[in-house]
Amino acid sequence: MYVRDLSISGYRNLEATTLAFENTVNLFIGENAQGKTNLMEALYVLGFAKSHRTNRDRELVTWGKDYARIHGEINKRIHSLSLDIQLSTRGKRAKLNGLEQQRVSEFIGALNIVMFAPEDLNLVKGGPKQRRRFIDMEIGQISNVYLYHLSQYHRILKQRNQLLKEYAQNRTNEATVMHEVLTEQLVKTAAQVVQRRLSFINQLQKWAGPTHRSISRQLEELQIAYVPSADVSLELDLSTIENIYANAFQEKKEQEMRRGLTLIGPHREDLAIYVNDRDIQTYGSQGQQRTAALSLKLAEIELIEKETADPPVLLLDDVLSELDDFRQSHLLNSIQGKVQTFITTTNISGIKHEVLQQAKTFHVNNGNISPSE
Numbered sequence: 398m399y400v401r402d403l404s405i406s407g408y409r410n411l412e413a414t415t416l417a418f419e420n421t422v423n424l425f426i427g428e429n430a431q432g433k434t435n436l437m438e439a440l441y442v443l444g445f446a447k448s449h450r451t452n453r454d455r456e457l458v459t460w461g462k463d464y465a466r467i468h469g470e471i472n473k474r475i476h477s478l479s480l481d482i483q484l485s486t487r488g489k490r491a492k493l494n495g496l497e498q499q500r501v502s503e504f505i506g507a508l509n510i511v512m513f514a515p516e517d518l519n520l521v522k523g524g525p526k527q528r529r530r531f532i533d534m535e536i537g538q539i540s541n542v543y544l545y546h547l548s549q550y551h552r553i554l555k556q557r558n559q560l561l562k563e564y565a566q567n568r569t570n571e572a573t574v575m576h577e578v579l580t581e582q583l584v585k586t587a588a589q590v591v592q593r594r595l596s597f598i599n600q601l602q603k604w605a606g607p608t609h610r611s612i613s614r615q616l617e618e619l620q621i622a623y624v625p626s627a628d629v630s631l632e633l634d635l636s637t638i639e640n641i642y643a644n645a646f647q648e649k650k651e652q653e654m655r656r657g658l659t660l661i662g663p664h665r666e667d668l669a670i671y672v673n674d675r676d677i678q679t680y681g682s683q684g685q686q687r688t689a690a691l692s693l694k695l696a697e698i699e700l701i702e703k704e705t706a707d708p709p710v711l712l713l714d715d716v717l718s719e720l721d722d723f724r725q726s727h728l729l730n731s732i733q734g735k736v737q738t739f740i741t742t743t744n745i746s747g748i749k750h751e752v753l754q755q756a757k758t759f760h761v762n763n764g765n766i767s768p769s770e
């Protein structure tokens with residue numbers, strides 16, 4: 398798929414504009430703080446209905462304006478789509494082909510995006526929250542059902558934590574029926590979320606392994622594994638997963654009531670990343686960690702293409718020149734002619750000649766984006 402045209406107004410520091418893109422490479426050149434990341438973010442919002450940098454939509458609206466609007470014309474393999482999202486303090490409104498969506502989650506994933514930004518280089522080194530976010534965003538854009546289960550899970554978790562906090566404050570060890578009800582509901586949604594995550598990681602491994610081997614010149618084997626907080630695994634069916642979580646919660650009951658917190662479940666789980674059987678979060682060099690992050694992103698492109706029969710759009714925000722020549726070549730070879738790519742940079746000197754040759758170039762200056770003559 399590719400973004401054919403994009404119109405933006407009231408978005409951060411960007412001037413209202415309409416841009417036509419190439420279905421190959423689009424390159425945005427500008428000094429720092431001119432609006433390059435803002436443009437990448439606007440494309441991201443068109444895919445995910447939220448920013449990759451903030452949860453507060455208000456921040457996306459130009460200071461002093463009431464709302465921001467992003468409109469995109471998307472060409473898919475067999476049809477085209479018109480996407481429209483409006484963000485304001487009063488919430489967001491999303492339209493697909495002119496039709497307003499009751500739930501914003503139904504809008505997510507119409508445009509599939511893989512973004513690779515400097516902070517993604519920390520995917521391996523950063524905390525579990527960052528890796529959970531990666532997993533959730535990726536599954537979310539290929540499965541609305543997953544998004545539904547995940548939001549249910551967080552809603553129930555919040556209520557359950559509130560109840561546990563009351564127990565802890567009153568120093569009671571007598572659980573109420575409400576505890577039983579919420580635990581049962583939490584277990585059901587947890588099982589759905591975890592089962593999907595286990596199968597996603599298993600799929601991702603199939604693509605990330607060979608990619609990493611090739612980028613590391615056959616020297617390294619990448620292994621990723623989901624780290625659940627109860628003893629579950631991929632082969633188990635949903636009701637077995639539910640039973641295992643139910644038992645695990647039973648075991649933790651007293652501890653949870655004392656501490657006033659839900660101690661197990663998808664919100665506490667992680668992704669482990671090994672290279673040649675070593676956990677690279679602790680032992681990996683910076684180079685290995687970068688290669689692993691890149692392999693995971695490239696694997697995502699393959700996985701989305703397989704799941705949706707259409708390659709996603711790739712956003713490389715200020716990251717290409719961070720990769721050495723060999724990694725840059727690998728990245729570019731694997732997307733060549735297949736994936737529409739948006740690249741931002743302050744300086745073209747770090748970017749390979751072949752990319753510059755085929756790219757449509759735009760200049761970004763103080764919020765104004767203009768195509769090169």
Ligand SMILES: Nc1ncnc2c1ncn2[C@@H]1O[C@H](COP(=O)(O)OP(=O)(O)OP(=O)(O)O)[C@@H](O)[C@H]1O
Binds near residue numbers: 411428429455
């Ligand atoms: N809501 C907003 N309204 C107006 N301007 C904003 C808003 N939010 C951010 N900005 C401005 O946008 C600019 C930052 O743009 P952006 O993050 O896209 O920079 P960039 O071109 O990617 O630069 P860098 O290379 O440093 O990342 C800053 O000048 C900031 O003050």
